[in-house]
Amino acid sequence: MNLLRRTVRIPMNTFCLHRTFAASALHLAPVQLPSRAESHLWYLVPDEVKSVSLLGQYSEILSPCENEYVACIRGEQLKKTALLARVLVRTTIARYQTDGYIDPRSLKFRKNIHGKPELEWDNDDSGSRPPVQFNISHTASLIACGVTNSSPIGVDIEKKDRKIQNNIISFARRYFTPNEVERLSSISDLNVQRQHFLKLWTLKEAYVKALGKGISALPFSTFTIKSRNFEKKELNGSGDSDPEITVESVDGQRSLLSNWQFTLLELAGTHFAAVCVARDGSMGDKCFTPKKLTVMKTIPFVGDESMSGTDAAIVCGF
Amino acid sequence: MASSVAGASICIKSASQTSNRTSRLRSVSLLNSKTFPFLISYKGSYRLQICCAAKPETVGKVCEIVKKQLALPDDSDVTGESKFAALGADSLDTVEIVMGLEEEFGISVEEESAQSILTVQDAADLIEKLIEKNGH
Numbered sequence: 001m002n003l004l005r006r007t008v009r010i011p012m013n014t015f016c017l018h019r020t021f022a023a024s025a026l027h028l029a030p031v032q033l034p035s036r037a038e039s040h041l042w043y044l045v046p047d048e049v050k051s052v053s054l055l056g057q058y059s060e061i062l063s064p065c066e067n068e069y070v071a072c073i074r075g076e077q078l079k080k081t082a083l084l085a086r087v088l089v090r091t092t093i094a095r096y097q098t099d100g101y102i103d104p105r106s107l108k109f110r111k112n113i114h115g116k117p118e119l120e121w122d123n124d125d126s127g128s129r130p131p132v133q134f135n136i137s138h139t140a141s142l143i144a145c146g147v148t149n150s151s152p153i154g155v156d157i158e159k160k161d162r163k164i165q166n167n168i169i170s171f172a173r174r175y176f177t178p179n180e181v182e183r184l185s186s187i188s189d190l191n192v193q194r195q196h197f198l199k200l201w202t203l204k205e206a207y208v209k210a211l212g213k214g215i216s217a218l219p220f221s222t223f224t225i226k227s228r229n230f231e232k233k234e235l236n237g238s239g240d241s242d243p244e245i246t247v248e249s250v251d252g253q254r255s256l257l258s259n260w261q262f263t264l265l266e267l268a269g270t271h272f273a274a275v276c277v278a279r280d281g282s283m284g285d286k287c288f289t290p291k292k293l294t295v296m297k298t299i300p301f302v303g304d305e306s307m308s309g310t311d312a313a314i315v316c317g318f
Numbered sequence: 319m320a321s322s323v324a325g326a327s328i329c330i331k332s333a334s335q336t337s338n339r340t341s342r343l344r345s346v347s348l349l350n351s352k353t354f355p356f357l358i359s360y361k362g363s364y365r366l367q368i369c370c371a372a373k374p375e376t377v378g379k380v381c382e383i384v385k386k387q388l389a390l391p392d393d394s395d396v397t398g399e400s401k402f403a404a405l406g407a408d409s410l411d412t413v414e415i416v417m418g419l420e421e422e423f424g425i426s427v428e429e430e431s432a433q434s435i436l437t438v439q440d441a442a443d444l445i446e447k448l449i450e451k452n453g454h
Contacts (some may be wrong), residue, residue: 074395078406115433140406158410165387165414174417175429201410215409216433 026057026301028104031095033131034149038292039277041155041313043144043267044088046081049299055080058087058300061105077140085138088145091300093119096132096147116212135209142271148291154210154276156202157267160195168197176200177224177250195272199318200225202274203262207247210260210276223257224248227318245318263293266314371398372442380442383418387411398439419445425452 034040049055059067066086073079090104108120121130135155136145146155164171172181180200187193203225208218228244245262259279267273277291295313298304307313381396388405390396396405402412412435416427419441425448435441 072401072404073406074404075406139408162410166417171414171417174420175413205409214433215413216430219429 028091028095028301029304030097033096033098034147034294036149036151036280038149038294039151039153039275040147041144041265041267041273041275041293041295042088042092042147042298043142043273043295043307044084044298044300045142045268046077046084047141049080049084054301055083058083061090062086063105081138081140081143085136085143087300088143088298089117089134089136092145092147092298093132093134098131112212114213114217116209116214137205137209137273139271142268144267144271144273146275146277148277151278151280151291152210152212153278154206154208155273156205156209157271157273158198158202159271160198160266161270162198164194164197168193172197175220176204177221179224179226183226196318199264199272199274199316202272203245203264203276203318206262206274206276207260210278222250224250225262225318261290264316264318265293265295266316267295268297268312272316371439372446376446377438377442379422380419380438380445383422384415384438387415387418396438398437398442400438401436402438403436415441423449425449 031040059070062070062083070079070082070086073082087104089109090107093107094102094104109117110120111117117136119130119132119134129150129152131150133148133151133153134145135153136143137155137157138144139157139159141159142157144155144157146153169181169185172184176184184193184196184200187196204220204223205215207223207225208214208220211218225245225247228246245264247257247260247262249257261277261279263275263277265273265275275293279291293308295307296304297307297312377398381400384390384400384402384405384407385392385394385396388407388411390405402415407415412432416432416435419425420427423445425445427444427448431444435444
């Protein structure tokens with residue numbers, strides 16, 4: 001049921017250097033909204049976007065407020081990432097065309113009470129959510145945007161080789177739960193421990209972002225993220241019936257938190273990515289079917305590449 | 319409050335309850351003047367919290383810790399007005415910075431307060447408030 005157009009793989013660098021883009025020539029290939037049983041994860045590598053004229057076209061689809069925000073960012077690389085992050089959100093959402101053709105410039109966003117960006121939606125009064133639910137995360141070198149059909153979603157990415165300034169166990173004692181500290185302390189190899197820390201951080205961030213909160217509204221010491229097994233396997237669409245990664249509140253009321261599904265990936269070879277999605281169906285459902293996650297690399301207005309089942313999207317152990 | 323701060327400026331920032339990070343910052347400067355009790359200059363966004371600005375040494379220390387966390391060169395331009403987000407700090411950086419500040423100043427910053435720390439000045443002001451609370 002993958003209705004994305006297959007694209008011929010064009011060497012992106014060459015393509016971007018030798019084409020000039022007129023605004024009217026830019027169009028967005030439409031994408032089918034995922035079913036309720038799947039989620040999409042789009043990612044963009046800023047270093048692969050080199051065309052100055054393309055970047056100029058990108059600025060034109062941002063709102064004045066967004067352009068002002070980008071202008072305030074210090075440093076060319078960070079500015080570029082901030083620009084591309086907004087472009088990825090606008091163009092990705094516009095492609096789902098839930099209401100006919102959508103100009104990415106026309107999308108309006110707001111932030112919820114905790115600062116989570118949301119699409120402004122005509123049916124706000126009825127309390128229903130817009131069908132396109134999204135969440136974005138970026139580092140200086142990668143931008144990821146997760147999309148679902150009507151389910152809350154949270155995404156967080158971190159560079160795999162990121163160094164932690166503070167002592168990891170001290171940090172975990174300060175901000176994580178005793179169970180998580182114990183798990184981290186049990187890892188003797190410092191590099192493996194650092195990587196586990198980063199995976200745990202992304203999972204916890206993805207969870208609070210899916211809830212629409214942030215660390216301030218839901219301190220990380222109030223819930224534990226646990227894993228069942230440690231195997232590494234490629235993302236091929238077949239999932240286990242038991243969730244591998246689970247979340248429990250610290251007071252032990254596990255039943256409250258069984259409706260969240262986590263996926264942890266090594267993305268683009270360089271990052272850990274955690275995706276947290278609300279499950280459909282009743283809680284305590286024994287025949288749980290995990291939602292399928294489809295991973296796509298993209299450069300807006302240029303092309304997409306499906307990455308599911310490749311080395312760029314590997315489900316990793318926790 | 320104004321009369322005891324002759325010549326100095328007090329920042330009065332108004333905070334929106336919804337913590338809207340896209341709102342722009344305006345600060346009101348209060349200068350000692352006979353004719354007009356305060357001179358209003360609008361520079362940025364709008365947050366409601368009357369506070370006295372932290373000592374320059376505290377701001378300086380925060381800048382040092384921020385530069386170290388974000389691996390910025392020593393001579394990079396980080397001041398009280400610098401926004402963490404604009405410097406490239408993500409959520410993990412911010413928490414690491416707060417932890418560094420806790421250790422440096424011997425304070426404890428609740429996660430709930432982290433929401434209101436958007437600039438270096440915010441962090442410095444909060445630090446001094448917490449130090450004062452500890453000390454008295």
